[in-house]
Amino acid sequence: MVRVRARAWTVAAIVVVAAMGGGCDGSRSAAGGCPCESADVAPPVDTVLMAYLSKARVVHHEVDLLEQDDRLAEAVAELQELAGAAAPGGGTLPEVQEVLADTFARLADLQSRTGRYDDAARSIEDGLKRAPAGSYFEGHLYEVRGVSEQRRADFLATRGDVAAARAAREAAMKAFERALEIQDQVVSRALQGDGGVDAR
């Protein structure tokens, strides 16, 4: 029993020391003593960013509920408020850019569902300005543009505006093709060097 405890203590000591050693490369401080004392500690969590991301999550959840109740106008208003709110880092942080790109994509989808095709097109443009190039979010915005233009084409066709409907359909097809191209690259990049695990 004592031997087991001794081994447990030894293992515990190694774990602690390994953890300390891992954060202590011995090159950060020339002052006396262990550099762990004065080394750069992990940067503090950006509470403003965390609050923003949390708020965005709440808004999207609220929009889920509003969609379920078919209250699309209110859902659009919620998303517009989020998109227009002050964002940490002036909206240049990658996490914020992704949130904004996703928000604009959802906003465009809802706007096109309520027949506001031009508003939807503007929202997609706004989202593309924020979406990181070649990212899933950029591809998703093109996908939503395809859907929005498809709805516009259907609407114009019912009104008998054949030429405009054809133009909208062509715009939709080009947007879908662009989405396929971007997401194909996203898939390739995601799988580079991957060992293979179930997606969760």
Next chain:
Amino acid sequence: MKPRVWMVCTGLVAASVAGGCSAHKGQQSPAHAASGADAPSEETAGDNRAGAGLDDASSAMKSAAAQPGYGPPGRASTDSGEAVPQQIPYPSSGPPSPARTPPGPRYATPPPGTEADLGERMVDDQRTRALLDDFLVAESALMASASSCVDACRALRSMQRAARGLCELGESRSDRQRCEAAEARYRAARQRVRSACARCDGGPSLDPDAPVDDRR
């Protein structure tokens, strides 16, 4: 047994911390550097080898074993293996030389095999540390891999929706060709995802025979 356990652990911690801060071994305080025989471990100035902490731990354990109850105070031996005059050898090493026997009080004889026991533990500890390192690396790879599949599956879902939408729009022969090209691109991507990820939770199906507009 308990004091010994504590001493071993303390020695491990102290020596390994020193190993993690190896860049400072040559910068220890003059008092410490000059302490010589009183030093708790036999650090070598400028020793920056990887894993030096374990060597130091070994030395610390030897020093701990040389504390009262297990031998006389002071260092057990030097780097060259030369025994210091005050050391009382263990019974397994044969009868003590009269020239090396100190006139002072004798200490309790440790149980046989103590040195071997400590050495065995050091090997175990090294294995444990190596296993921990392997575990952390594997955990990191697993997390990255799972994250990669999530990203790939999300992009594949978007591809599926785009291909489906494009094919719904097709009217002319040219449009059908664009639809077929889109479906081929989607299938190729699906095959790549299938080869790396067993499945995509939330779809799409990675079955090579599943239609492009499959909504599973």
